[in-house]
Amino acid sequence: MTLDKKVQILVCGGGNGAHCLAGLASLRPNAEVSVLTLYADEAERWTKVLVDKKLKISATYNDGTNGELESRPKLITKDPASVVPNADIIFMVVPAFAHQQYLTEIAKHIKDNTVIVGLPGQAGFEFQCLSILGNKAKTCAVSSFESLPWACRILEFGCHVQILGFKESLGAALLQGSQCTLSAPAFDTIQWILGEKPKIKPIQNYIAVNLMAKSIIHPPLMYGQWSKWNGQSLDEKPLFYQGVDDLQASLLSKVSDEVVATAKAIEQQRSGIDMKDVIHILDWYKEYYRYQVTDSSNLMKAMQTNKAYDGLLHPMKPAGDGKYVPDFSYRYTAEDVPFGLVVMKGIAQIAGVATPVMDEVITWAQGKLGKEYLVGSELKGKDLPSSRAPQSYNFHTLDDLFNV
Known part of the structure:
Protein backbone atom coordinates (compact mmCIF):
# COMPACT_ATOMS: atom_id res chain seq x y z
CA MET A 1 0.00 0.00 0.00
CA THR A 2 1.23 3.49 -0.83
CA LEU A 3 -0.21 6.66 0.61
CA ASP A 4 -0.15 10.05 -1.06
CA LYS A 5 -0.53 12.03 2.13
CA LYS A 6 0.81 11.80 5.64
CA VAL A 7 -1.30 9.67 7.97
CA GLN A 8 -1.71 10.96 11.51
CA ILE A 9 -1.73 7.96 13.83
CA LEU A 10 -2.58 8.19 17.52
CA VAL A 11 -1.73 5.32 19.86
CA CYS A 12 -3.61 5.46 23.18
CA GLY A 13 -1.85 3.66 26.02
CA GLY A 14 1.53 3.07 27.59
CA GLY A 15 1.70 -0.69 28.11
CA ASN A 16 3.17 -3.61 26.21
CA GLY A 17 0.92 -3.36 23.17
CA ALA A 18 1.15 0.43 22.96
CA HIS A 19 4.94 0.28 23.00
CA CYS A 20 4.88 -2.31 20.25
CA LEU A 21 2.41 -0.48 18.01
CA ALA A 22 4.04 2.92 18.52
CA GLY A 23 7.36 1.43 17.44
CA LEU A 24 6.03 -0.45 14.42
CA ALA A 25 3.81 2.39 13.20
CA SER A 26 6.70 4.87 13.42
CA LEU A 27 8.61 2.76 10.89
CA ARG A 28 6.05 3.37 8.16
CA PRO A 29 6.90 6.03 5.57
CA ASN A 30 4.41 8.89 5.52
CA ALA A 31 3.20 8.05 9.01
CA GLU A 32 3.33 10.52 11.88
CA VAL A 33 2.81 8.77 15.21
CA SER A 34 1.78 10.30 18.51
CA VAL A 35 1.12 8.54 21.80
CA LEU A 36 -1.51 9.56 24.35
CA THR A 37 -1.18 8.06 27.81
CA LEU A 38 -3.35 9.31 30.65
CA TYR A 39 -1.75 7.19 33.34
CA ALA A 40 0.02 9.22 36.07
CA ASP A 41 3.34 10.62 34.81
CA GLU A 42 3.83 7.99 32.10
CA ALA A 43 3.96 10.47 29.20
CA GLU A 44 6.64 12.55 30.92
CA ARG A 45 8.71 9.48 31.81
CA TRP A 46 8.49 8.06 28.28
CA THR A 47 9.38 11.41 26.71
CA LYS A 48 12.49 11.70 28.90
CA VAL A 49 13.62 8.18 28.02
CA LEU A 50 13.44 8.93 24.29
CA VAL A 51 15.45 12.15 24.46
CA ASP A 52 18.66 10.25 23.75
CA LYS A 53 17.34 6.81 22.87
CA LYS A 54 15.16 5.18 20.25
CA LEU A 55 12.38 2.67 20.81
CA LYS A 56 13.85 -0.74 20.06
CA ILE A 57 11.70 -3.72 19.05
CA SER A 58 13.28 -7.16 19.48
CA ALA A 59 11.17 -9.52 17.41
CA THR A 60 10.99 -13.28 17.06
CA TYR A 61 9.42 -13.98 13.68
CA ASN A 62 7.23 -16.95 12.86
CA ASP A 63 10.01 -18.66 10.91
CA GLY A 64 12.16 -18.72 14.05
CA THR A 65 14.48 -15.89 13.07
CA ASN A 66 15.11 -12.85 15.25
CA GLY A 67 15.48 -9.20 14.39
CA GLU A 68 15.71 -5.75 15.89
CA LEU A 69 14.01 -2.58 14.71
CA GLU A 70 14.34 0.99 15.97
CA SER A 71 12.09 4.01 15.61
CA ARG A 72 10.74 6.96 17.57
CA PRO A 73 7.20 8.37 17.84
CA LYS A 74 6.90 12.07 17.09
CA LEU A 75 5.19 12.99 20.39
CA ILE A 76 4.16 11.41 23.66
CA THR A 77 1.64 13.38 25.70
CA LYS A 78 -1.13 13.23 28.29
CA ASP A 79 -3.04 16.12 26.68
CA PRO A 80 -5.83 14.88 24.36
CA ALA A 81 -6.39 18.35 22.88
CA SER A 82 -2.86 18.40 21.48
CA VAL A 83 -3.13 15.20 19.43
CA VAL A 84 -6.71 13.99 18.97
CA PRO A 85 -7.98 16.75 16.59
CA ASN A 86 -5.35 15.85 13.97
CA ALA A 87 -5.64 12.07 14.20
CA ASP A 88 -6.84 10.14 11.15
CA ILE A 89 -6.81 6.86 13.03
CA ILE A 90 -6.87 6.29 16.79
CA PHE A 91 -5.77 2.98 18.29
CA MET A 92 -7.04 2.13 21.75
CA VAL A 93 -4.28 -0.14 23.07
CA VAL A 94 -5.31 -0.09 26.71
CA PRO A 95 -7.09 -2.57 28.98
CA ALA A 96 -10.84 -2.66 28.50
CA PHE A 97 -11.46 -1.09 31.92
CA ALA A 98 -9.61 2.03 30.70
CA HIS A 99 -11.61 2.44 27.49
CA GLN A 100 -14.27 4.57 29.17
CA GLN A 101 -11.71 7.04 30.51
CA TYR A 102 -9.94 7.40 27.16
CA LEU A 103 -13.12 7.59 25.08
CA THR A 104 -14.59 10.20 27.41
CA GLU A 105 -11.42 12.32 27.26
CA ILE A 106 -11.01 12.18 23.46
CA ALA A 107 -14.66 12.26 22.33
CA LYS A 108 -15.02 16.05 22.11
CA HIS A 109 -11.78 16.38 20.10
CA ILE A 110 -12.38 13.70 17.44
CA LYS A 111 -12.72 15.08 13.92
CA ASP A 112 -15.09 13.73 11.28
CA ASN A 113 -14.06 10.60 9.36
CA THR A 114 -11.73 9.34 12.08
CA VAL A 115 -11.29 5.60 12.53
CA ILE A 116 -11.29 4.42 16.17
CA VAL A 117 -9.71 1.01 16.62
CA GLY A 118 -9.95 -1.27 19.63
CA LEU A 119 -6.72 -3.27 19.55
CA PRO A 120 -8.11 -5.40 20.98
CA GLY A 121 -11.56 -3.99 21.54
CA GLN A 122 -12.61 -6.82 23.84
CA ALA A 123 -16.27 -7.72 24.11
CA GLY A 124 -18.65 -4.76 24.31
CA PHE A 125 -16.23 -2.22 22.82
CA GLU A 126 -18.69 -1.07 20.15
CA PHE A 127 -21.53 -0.74 22.65
CA GLN A 128 -19.39 1.55 24.78
CA CYS A 129 -18.07 3.59 21.84
CA LEU A 130 -21.54 4.25 20.47
CA SER A 131 -22.80 5.23 23.91
CA ILE A 132 -19.99 7.68 24.67
CA LEU A 133 -19.66 9.17 21.17
CA GLY A 134 -23.41 9.71 20.77
CA ASN A 135 -24.24 11.55 17.54
CA LYS A 136 -20.54 11.87 16.72
CA ALA A 137 -20.53 8.13 15.99
CA LYS A 138 -22.39 8.91 12.75
CA THR A 139 -19.31 10.71 11.40
CA CYS A 140 -16.73 8.11 12.56
CA ALA A 141 -15.87 4.48 12.00
CA VAL A 142 -15.36 2.06 14.88
CA SER A 143 -13.32 -1.10 14.44
CA SER A 144 -12.71 -3.85 16.95
CA PHE A 145 -10.05 -6.57 16.74
CA GLU A 146 -10.51 -9.91 18.43
CA SER A 147 -7.12 -9.85 20.16
CA LEU A 148 -3.72 -8.16 20.21
CA PRO A 149 -1.68 -8.86 17.04
CA TRP A 150 1.34 -10.08 18.99
CA ALA A 151 2.47 -11.65 22.21
CA CYS A 152 4.74 -8.91 23.52
CA ARG A 153 6.25 -7.45 26.68
CA ILE A 154 8.20 -4.39 27.73
CA LEU A 155 11.83 -5.12 28.57
CA GLU A 156 12.72 -1.52 29.42
CA PHE A 157 10.01 1.11 29.74
CA GLY A 158 9.97 3.57 26.88
CA CYS A 159 12.82 2.16 24.86
CA HIS A 160 12.71 -1.63 24.50
CA VAL A 161 9.82 -3.98 23.77
CA GLN A 162 9.95 -7.65 22.79
CA ILE A 163 7.63 -9.40 20.35
CA LEU A 164 7.48 -13.08 21.27
CA GLY A 165 5.31 -14.05 18.33
CA PHE A 166 3.07 -12.69 15.57
CA LYS A 167 -0.41 -14.07 15.02
CA GLU A 168 -0.90 -15.39 11.50
CA SER A 169 -4.26 -13.67 11.06
CA LEU A 170 -6.58 -11.50 13.09
CA GLY A 171 -10.32 -10.96 12.80
CA ALA A 172 -11.80 -7.47 12.87
CA ALA A 173 -15.15 -5.84 12.20
CA LEU A 174 -16.00 -2.28 11.17
CA LEU A 175 -19.02 -0.13 12.03
CA GLN A 176 -19.00 2.91 9.75
CA GLY A 177 -21.25 5.82 10.60
CA SER A 178 -23.85 6.92 8.07
CA GLN A 179 -22.09 10.28 7.61
CA CYS A 180 -18.51 8.94 7.63
CA THR A 181 -16.44 9.09 4.45
CA LEU A 182 -13.02 7.43 4.54
CA SER A 183 -10.29 8.38 2.06
CA ALA A 184 -8.99 4.79 2.03
CA PRO A 185 -10.44 1.47 3.20
CA ALA A 186 -9.88 1.24 6.95
CA PHE A 187 -8.47 -2.29 6.94
CA ASP A 188 -5.99 -1.45 4.15
CA THR A 189 -4.64 1.41 6.28
CA ILE A 190 -4.48 -0.70 9.44
CA GLN A 191 -2.73 -3.54 7.58
CA TRP A 192 -0.15 -1.06 6.28
CA ILE A 193 0.48 0.11 9.84
CA LEU A 194 0.77 -3.40 11.33
CA GLY A 195 2.92 -4.80 8.56
CA GLU A 196 2.78 -8.20 6.86
CA LYS A 197 1.64 -10.15 9.91
CA PRO A 198 -0.94 -10.70 11.16
CA LYS A 199 -3.13 -10.72 8.06
CA ILE A 200 -6.36 -8.88 8.82
CA LYS A 201 -9.46 -11.01 8.31
CA PRO A 202 -12.55 -8.80 7.82
CA ILE A 203 -15.51 -10.15 9.78
CA GLN A 204 -19.00 -9.54 8.43
CA ASN A 205 -20.56 -8.18 11.61
CA TYR A 206 -19.46 -6.77 14.94
CA ILE A 207 -21.42 -9.25 17.07
CA ALA A 208 -19.26 -12.05 15.67
CA VAL A 209 -16.11 -10.21 16.78
CA ASN A 210 -17.60 -9.76 20.24
CA LEU A 211 -17.99 -13.53 20.45
CA MET A 212 -14.47 -14.02 19.04
CA ALA A 213 -12.82 -11.92 21.77
CA LYS A 214 -10.10 -13.91 23.49
Whole structure:
Protein backbone atom coordinates (compact mmCIF):
# COMPACT_ATOMS: atom_id res chain seq x y z
CA MET A 1 0.00 0.00 0.00
CA THR A 2 1.23 3.49 -0.83
CA LEU A 3 -0.21 6.66 0.61
CA ASP A 4 -0.15 10.05 -1.06
CA LYS A 5 -0.53 12.03 2.13
CA LYS A 6 0.81 11.80 5.64
CA VAL A 7 -1.30 9.67 7.97
CA GLN A 8 -1.71 10.96 11.51
CA ILE A 9 -1.73 7.96 13.83
CA LEU A 10 -2.58 8.19 17.52
CA VAL A 11 -1.73 5.32 19.86
CA CYS A 12 -3.61 5.46 23.18
CA GLY A 13 -1.85 3.66 26.02
CA GLY A 14 1.53 3.07 27.59
CA GLY A 15 1.70 -0.69 28.11
CA ASN A 16 3.17 -3.61 26.21
CA GLY A 17 0.92 -3.36 23.17
CA ALA A 18 1.15 0.43 22.96
CA HIS A 19 4.94 0.28 23.00
CA CYS A 20 4.88 -2.31 20.25
CA LEU A 21 2.41 -0.48 18.01
CA ALA A 22 4.04 2.92 18.52
CA GLY A 23 7.36 1.43 17.44
CA LEU A 24 6.03 -0.45 14.42
CA ALA A 25 3.81 2.39 13.20
CA SER A 26 6.70 4.87 13.42
CA LEU A 27 8.61 2.76 10.89
CA ARG A 28 6.05 3.37 8.16
CA PRO A 29 6.90 6.03 5.57
CA ASN A 30 4.41 8.89 5.52
CA ALA A 31 3.20 8.05 9.01
CA GLU A 32 3.33 10.52 11.88
CA VAL A 33 2.81 8.77 15.21
CA SER A 34 1.78 10.30 18.51
CA VAL A 35 1.12 8.54 21.80
CA LEU A 36 -1.51 9.56 24.35
CA THR A 37 -1.18 8.06 27.81
CA LEU A 38 -3.35 9.31 30.65
CA TYR A 39 -1.75 7.19 33.34
CA ALA A 40 0.02 9.22 36.07
CA ASP A 41 3.34 10.62 34.81
CA GLU A 42 3.83 7.99 32.10
CA ALA A 43 3.96 10.47 29.20
CA GLU A 44 6.64 12.55 30.92
CA ARG A 45 8.71 9.48 31.81
CA TRP A 46 8.49 8.06 28.28
CA THR A 47 9.38 11.41 26.71
CA LYS A 48 12.49 11.70 28.90
CA VAL A 49 13.62 8.18 28.02
CA LEU A 50 13.44 8.93 24.29
CA VAL A 51 15.45 12.15 24.46
CA ASP A 52 18.66 10.25 23.75
CA LYS A 53 17.34 6.81 22.87
CA LYS A 54 15.16 5.18 20.25
CA LEU A 55 12.38 2.67 20.81
CA LYS A 56 13.85 -0.74 20.06
CA ILE A 57 11.70 -3.72 19.05
CA SER A 58 13.28 -7.16 19.48
CA ALA A 59 11.17 -9.52 17.41
CA THR A 60 10.99 -13.28 17.06
CA TYR A 61 9.42 -13.98 13.68
CA ASN A 62 7.23 -16.95 12.86
CA ASP A 63 10.01 -18.66 10.91
CA GLY A 64 12.16 -18.72 14.05
CA THR A 65 14.48 -15.89 13.07
CA ASN A 66 15.11 -12.85 15.25
CA GLY A 67 15.48 -9.20 14.39
CA GLU A 68 15.71 -5.75 15.89
CA LEU A 69 14.01 -2.58 14.71
CA GLU A 70 14.34 0.99 15.97
CA SER A 71 12.09 4.01 15.61
CA ARG A 72 10.74 6.96 17.57
CA PRO A 73 7.20 8.37 17.84
CA LYS A 74 6.90 12.07 17.09
CA LEU A 75 5.19 12.99 20.39
CA ILE A 76 4.16 11.41 23.66
CA THR A 77 1.64 13.38 25.70
CA LYS A 78 -1.13 13.23 28.29
CA ASP A 79 -3.04 16.12 26.68
CA PRO A 80 -5.83 14.88 24.36
CA ALA A 81 -6.39 18.35 22.88
CA SER A 82 -2.86 18.40 21.48
CA VAL A 83 -3.13 15.20 19.43
CA VAL A 84 -6.71 13.99 18.97
CA PRO A 85 -7.98 16.75 16.59
CA ASN A 86 -5.35 15.85 13.97
CA ALA A 87 -5.64 12.07 14.20
CA ASP A 88 -6.84 10.14 11.15
CA ILE A 89 -6.81 6.86 13.03
CA ILE A 90 -6.87 6.29 16.79
CA PHE A 91 -5.77 2.98 18.29
CA MET A 92 -7.04 2.13 21.75
CA VAL A 93 -4.28 -0.14 23.07
CA VAL A 94 -5.31 -0.09 26.71
CA PRO A 95 -7.09 -2.57 28.98
CA ALA A 96 -10.84 -2.66 28.50
CA PHE A 97 -11.46 -1.09 31.92
CA ALA A 98 -9.61 2.03 30.70
CA HIS A 99 -11.61 2.44 27.49
CA GLN A 100 -14.27 4.57 29.17
CA GLN A 101 -11.71 7.04 30.51
CA TYR A 102 -9.94 7.40 27.16
CA LEU A 103 -13.12 7.59 25.08
CA THR A 104 -14.59 10.20 27.41
CA GLU A 105 -11.42 12.32 27.26
CA ILE A 106 -11.01 12.18 23.46
CA ALA A 107 -14.66 12.26 22.33
CA LYS A 108 -15.02 16.05 22.11
CA HIS A 109 -11.78 16.38 20.10
CA ILE A 110 -12.38 13.70 17.44
CA LYS A 111 -12.72 15.08 13.92
CA ASP A 112 -15.09 13.73 11.28
CA ASN A 113 -14.06 10.60 9.36
CA THR A 114 -11.73 9.34 12.08
CA VAL A 115 -11.29 5.60 12.53
CA ILE A 116 -11.29 4.42 16.17
CA VAL A 117 -9.71 1.01 16.62
CA GLY A 118 -9.95 -1.27 19.63
CA LEU A 119 -6.72 -3.27 19.55
CA PRO A 120 -8.11 -5.40 20.98
CA GLY A 121 -11.56 -3.99 21.54
CA GLN A 122 -12.61 -6.82 23.84
CA ALA A 123 -16.27 -7.72 24.11
CA GLY A 124 -18.65 -4.76 24.31
CA PHE A 125 -16.23 -2.22 22.82
CA GLU A 126 -18.69 -1.07 20.15
CA PHE A 127 -21.53 -0.74 22.65
CA GLN A 128 -19.39 1.55 24.78
CA CYS A 129 -18.07 3.59 21.84
CA LEU A 130 -21.54 4.25 20.47
CA SER A 131 -22.80 5.23 23.91
CA ILE A 132 -19.99 7.68 24.67
CA LEU A 133 -19.66 9.17 21.17
CA GLY A 134 -23.41 9.71 20.77
CA ASN A 135 -24.24 11.55 17.54
CA LYS A 136 -20.54 11.87 16.72
CA ALA A 137 -20.53 8.13 15.99
CA LYS A 138 -22.39 8.91 12.75
CA THR A 139 -19.31 10.71 11.40
CA CYS A 140 -16.73 8.11 12.56
CA ALA A 141 -15.87 4.48 12.00
CA VAL A 142 -15.36 2.06 14.88
CA SER A 143 -13.32 -1.10 14.44
CA SER A 144 -12.71 -3.85 16.95
CA PHE A 145 -10.05 -6.57 16.74
CA GLU A 146 -10.51 -9.91 18.43
CA SER A 147 -7.12 -9.85 20.16
CA LEU A 148 -3.72 -8.16 20.21
CA PRO A 149 -1.68 -8.86 17.04
CA TRP A 150 1.34 -10.08 18.99
CA ALA A 151 2.47 -11.65 22.21
CA CYS A 152 4.74 -8.91 23.52
CA ARG A 153 6.25 -7.45 26.68
CA ILE A 154 8.20 -4.39 27.73
CA LEU A 155 11.83 -5.12 28.57
CA GLU A 156 12.72 -1.52 29.42
CA PHE A 157 10.01 1.11 29.74
CA GLY A 158 9.97 3.57 26.88
CA CYS A 159 12.82 2.16 24.86
CA HIS A 160 12.71 -1.63 24.50
CA VAL A 161 9.82 -3.98 23.77
CA GLN A 162 9.95 -7.65 22.79
CA ILE A 163 7.63 -9.40 20.35
CA LEU A 164 7.48 -13.08 21.27
CA GLY A 165 5.31 -14.05 18.33
CA PHE A 166 3.07 -12.69 15.57
CA LYS A 167 -0.41 -14.07 15.02
CA GLU A 168 -0.90 -15.39 11.50
CA SER A 169 -4.26 -13.67 11.06
CA LEU A 170 -6.58 -11.50 13.09
CA GLY A 171 -10.32 -10.96 12.80
CA ALA A 172 -11.80 -7.47 12.87
CA ALA A 173 -15.15 -5.84 12.20
CA LEU A 174 -16.00 -2.28 11.17
CA LEU A 175 -19.02 -0.13 12.03
CA GLN A 176 -19.00 2.91 9.75
CA GLY A 177 -21.25 5.82 10.60
CA SER A 178 -23.85 6.92 8.07
CA GLN A 179 -22.09 10.28 7.61
CA CYS A 180 -18.51 8.94 7.63
CA THR A 181 -16.44 9.09 4.45
CA LEU A 182 -13.02 7.43 4.54
CA SER A 183 -10.29 8.38 2.06
CA ALA A 184 -8.99 4.79 2.03
CA PRO A 185 -10.44 1.47 3.20
CA ALA A 186 -9.88 1.24 6.95
CA PHE A 187 -8.47 -2.29 6.94
CA ASP A 188 -5.99 -1.45 4.15
CA THR A 189 -4.64 1.41 6.28
CA ILE A 190 -4.48 -0.70 9.44
CA GLN A 191 -2.73 -3.54 7.58
CA TRP A 192 -0.15 -1.06 6.28
CA ILE A 193 0.48 0.11 9.84
CA LEU A 194 0.77 -3.40 11.33
CA GLY A 195 2.92 -4.80 8.56
CA GLU A 196 2.78 -8.20 6.86
CA LYS A 197 1.64 -10.15 9.91
CA PRO A 198 -0.94 -10.70 11.16
CA LYS A 199 -3.13 -10.72 8.06
CA ILE A 200 -6.36 -8.88 8.82
CA LYS A 201 -9.46 -11.01 8.31
CA PRO A 202 -12.55 -8.80 7.82
CA ILE A 203 -15.51 -10.15 9.78
CA GLN A 204 -19.00 -9.54 8.43
CA ASN A 205 -20.56 -8.18 11.61
CA TYR A 206 -19.46 -6.77 14.94
CA ILE A 207 -21.42 -9.25 17.07
CA ALA A 208 -19.26 -12.05 15.67
CA VAL A 209 -16.11 -10.21 16.78
CA ASN A 210 -17.60 -9.76 20.24
CA LEU A 211 -17.99 -13.53 20.45
CA MET A 212 -14.47 -14.02 19.04
CA ALA A 213 -12.82 -11.92 21.77
CA LYS A 214 -10.10 -13.91 23.49
CA SER A 215 -11.23 -12.75 26.91
CA ILE A 216 -12.88 -16.18 27.08
CA ILE A 217 -9.47 -17.76 27.75
CA HIS A 218 -8.30 -16.38 31.09
CA PRO A 219 -11.33 -16.77 33.40
CA PRO A 220 -11.87 -20.53 32.81
CA LEU A 221 -8.15 -21.15 33.32
CA MET A 222 -8.15 -19.09 36.52
CA TYR A 223 -11.22 -20.96 37.76
CA GLY A 224 -9.73 -24.34 36.94
CA GLN A 225 -6.46 -23.48 38.68
CA TRP A 226 -7.77 -21.77 41.81
CA SER A 227 -11.36 -22.89 42.52
CA LYS A 228 -10.08 -25.67 44.83
CA TRP A 229 -7.18 -23.63 46.23
CA ASN A 230 -6.74 -24.16 49.96
CA GLY A 231 -5.41 -20.67 50.66
CA GLN A 232 -1.81 -21.71 51.26
CA SER A 233 0.92 -19.60 49.70
CA LEU A 234 3.16 -20.99 46.96
CA ASP A 235 6.93 -20.98 46.66
CA GLU A 236 6.81 -20.20 42.94
CA LYS A 237 4.47 -18.57 40.46
CA PRO A 238 2.92 -21.35 38.36
CA LEU A 239 3.04 -21.29 34.56
CA PHE A 240 -0.18 -19.96 33.11
CA TYR A 241 -0.65 -21.35 29.59
CA GLN A 242 2.10 -23.94 29.64
CA GLY A 243 0.80 -25.19 32.98
CA VAL A 244 -2.74 -25.87 31.69
CA ASP A 245 -4.11 -29.23 32.87
CA ASP A 246 -7.01 -31.41 31.73
CA LEU A 247 -9.56 -29.63 33.95
CA GLN A 248 -8.61 -26.15 32.76
CA ALA A 249 -8.59 -27.20 29.12
CA SER A 250 -11.98 -28.89 29.54
CA LEU A 251 -13.53 -25.78 31.11
CA LEU A 252 -12.20 -23.53 28.37
CA SER A 253 -13.36 -25.95 25.68
CA LYS A 254 -16.88 -26.08 27.12
CA VAL A 255 -17.11 -22.28 27.39
CA SER A 256 -15.98 -22.09 23.77
CA ASP A 257 -18.67 -24.63 22.83
CA GLU A 258 -21.28 -22.32 24.37
CA VAL A 259 -19.97 -19.32 22.44
CA VAL A 260 -20.05 -21.26 19.16
CA ALA A 261 -23.60 -22.42 19.97
CA THR A 262 -24.59 -18.77 20.50
CA ALA A 263 -23.19 -17.82 17.10
CA LYS A 264 -25.07 -20.65 15.40
CA ALA A 265 -28.31 -19.68 17.13
CA ILE A 266 -27.96 -16.09 15.91
CA GLU A 267 -27.26 -17.30 12.38
CA GLN A 268 -30.43 -19.42 12.45
CA GLN A 269 -32.56 -16.57 13.78
CA ARG A 270 -31.24 -13.79 11.52
CA SER A 271 -31.17 -14.23 7.76
CA GLY A 272 -28.10 -12.81 6.05
CA ILE A 273 -25.96 -12.88 9.19
CA ASP A 274 -22.70 -14.79 8.78
CA MET A 275 -21.16 -16.12 12.01
CA LYS A 276 -18.81 -18.72 10.52
CA ASP A 277 -15.73 -16.97 11.92
CA VAL A 278 -16.80 -17.74 15.50
CA ILE A 279 -14.85 -20.98 15.81
CA HIS A 280 -13.87 -23.28 18.67
CA ILE A 281 -10.84 -22.18 20.65
CA LEU A 282 -8.79 -25.23 19.57
CA ASP A 283 -9.45 -24.44 15.93
CA TRP A 284 -8.42 -20.86 16.66
CA TYR A 285 -5.06 -22.00 18.05
CA LYS A 286 -4.52 -24.20 15.01
CA GLU A 287 -5.22 -21.31 12.64
CA TYR A 288 -3.77 -18.29 14.42
CA TYR A 289 -0.68 -19.88 15.99
CA ARG A 290 0.00 -22.57 13.41
CA TYR A 291 3.77 -21.98 13.44
CA GLN A 292 4.14 -21.49 17.19
CA VAL A 293 2.18 -24.55 18.35
CA THR A 294 4.13 -27.81 18.04
CA ASP A 295 1.37 -30.19 19.21
CA SER A 296 -2.24 -29.36 18.30
CA SER A 297 -3.66 -32.81 19.00
CA ASN A 298 -5.87 -31.35 21.74
CA LEU A 299 -6.47 -28.01 23.45
CA MET A 300 -4.26 -28.72 26.45
CA LYS A 301 -1.29 -29.64 24.26
CA ALA A 302 -1.86 -26.70 21.92
CA MET A 303 -1.59 -24.28 24.84
CA GLN A 304 1.30 -26.06 26.53
CA THR A 305 3.39 -26.13 23.34
CA ASN A 306 2.70 -22.60 22.09
CA LYS A 307 6.11 -20.93 21.83
CA ALA A 308 4.49 -17.49 21.98
CA TYR A 309 3.53 -18.31 25.57
CA ASP A 310 6.99 -19.28 26.77
CA GLY A 311 7.43 -18.51 30.47
CA LEU A 312 4.20 -16.58 31.03
CA LEU A 313 3.03 -16.99 34.64
CA HIS A 314 -0.15 -16.82 36.68
CA PRO A 315 -0.89 -13.38 38.15
CA MET A 316 0.37 -13.57 41.73
CA LYS A 317 1.09 -11.17 44.57
CA PRO A 318 3.62 -11.44 47.42
CA ALA A 319 2.46 -13.24 50.55
CA GLY A 320 5.59 -12.62 52.62
CA ASP A 321 8.60 -14.88 53.18
CA GLY A 322 9.22 -14.94 49.43
CA LYS A 323 5.96 -16.78 48.74
CA TYR A 324 2.97 -15.94 46.55
CA VAL A 325 -0.82 -16.07 46.45
CA PRO A 326 -3.09 -15.58 43.40
CA ASP A 327 -4.03 -12.04 42.43
CA PHE A 328 -7.73 -12.16 41.61
CA SER A 329 -7.79 -8.40 41.00
CA TYR A 330 -5.57 -8.84 37.93
CA ARG A 331 -7.07 -8.21 34.50
CA TYR A 332 -7.52 -11.94 33.84
CA THR A 333 -10.58 -11.69 36.09
CA ALA A 334 -11.16 -7.97 36.75
CA GLU A 335 -11.23 -7.18 33.00
CA ASP A 336 -12.03 -10.42 31.24
CA VAL A 337 -15.21 -11.06 33.23
CA PRO A 338 -17.16 -7.73 32.99
CA PHE A 339 -15.66 -6.89 29.57
CA GLY A 340 -15.57 -10.45 28.28
CA LEU A 341 -17.59 -13.36 29.58
CA VAL A 342 -20.44 -11.22 30.92
CA VAL A 343 -20.83 -9.60 27.49
CA MET A 344 -20.85 -12.98 25.76
CA LYS A 345 -23.34 -14.25 28.32
CA GLY A 346 -25.51 -11.22 27.54
CA ILE A 347 -25.46 -12.00 23.82
CA ALA A 348 -26.20 -15.66 24.54
CA GLN A 349 -29.11 -14.66 26.77
CA ILE A 350 -30.56 -12.53 23.96
CA ALA A 351 -30.12 -15.45 21.52
CA GLY A 352 -31.83 -17.85 23.95
CA VAL A 353 -28.76 -20.07 24.47
CA ALA A 354 -28.09 -21.68 27.85
CA THR A 355 -24.49 -21.30 29.11
CA PRO A 356 -24.12 -23.43 32.27
CA VAL A 357 -20.31 -23.65 32.22
CA MET A 358 -19.88 -19.95 31.49
CA ASP A 359 -22.32 -19.25 34.33
CA GLU A 360 -20.24 -21.40 36.68
CA VAL A 361 -17.06 -19.51 35.81
CA ILE A 362 -18.73 -16.08 36.10
CA THR A 363 -20.28 -16.99 39.47
CA TRP A 364 -16.90 -18.00 40.89
CA ALA A 365 -15.10 -14.98 39.43
CA GLN A 366 -17.66 -12.41 40.59
CA GLY A 367 -17.29 -13.80 44.09
CA LYS A 368 -13.54 -13.18 43.95
CA LEU A 369 -14.13 -9.67 42.60
CA GLY A 370 -16.83 -8.80 45.12
CA LYS A 371 -19.27 -8.13 42.27
CA GLU A 372 -22.67 -9.40 41.21
CA TYR A 373 -23.44 -9.65 37.52
CA LEU A 374 -25.17 -13.00 37.43
CA VAL A 375 -28.01 -14.14 39.68
CA GLY A 376 -28.57 -17.84 39.07
CA SER A 377 -28.44 -18.06 35.29
CA GLU A 378 -29.74 -14.53 34.59
CA LEU A 379 -27.83 -11.29 34.11
CA LYS A 380 -29.67 -9.18 36.65
CA GLY A 381 -27.07 -8.55 39.36
CA LYS A 382 -26.58 -5.14 40.96
CA ASP A 383 -23.21 -4.61 39.25
CA LEU A 384 -24.40 -5.41 35.72
CA PRO A 385 -24.49 -1.69 34.71
CA SER A 386 -20.73 -1.48 35.30
CA SER A 387 -20.14 -4.25 32.75
CA ARG A 388 -20.34 -3.95 28.97
CA ALA A 389 -23.12 -6.50 28.61
CA PRO A 390 -25.53 -5.40 25.85
CA GLN A 391 -28.27 -5.17 28.47
CA SER A 392 -26.27 -2.35 30.13
CA TYR A 393 -26.86 -0.28 26.97
CA ASN A 394 -30.55 -1.23 26.66
CA PHE A 395 -30.00 -3.90 23.99
CA HIS A 396 -32.43 -6.71 24.74
CA THR A 397 -33.27 -8.26 21.37
CA LEU A 398 -31.43 -9.33 18.23
CA ASP A 399 -33.06 -6.41 16.44
CA ASP A 400 -31.45 -4.09 18.99
CA LEU A 401 -28.03 -5.63 18.32
CA PHE A 402 -28.19 -5.55 14.53
CA ASN A 403 -29.99 -2.26 13.93
CA VAL A 404 -27.30 0.06 15.29
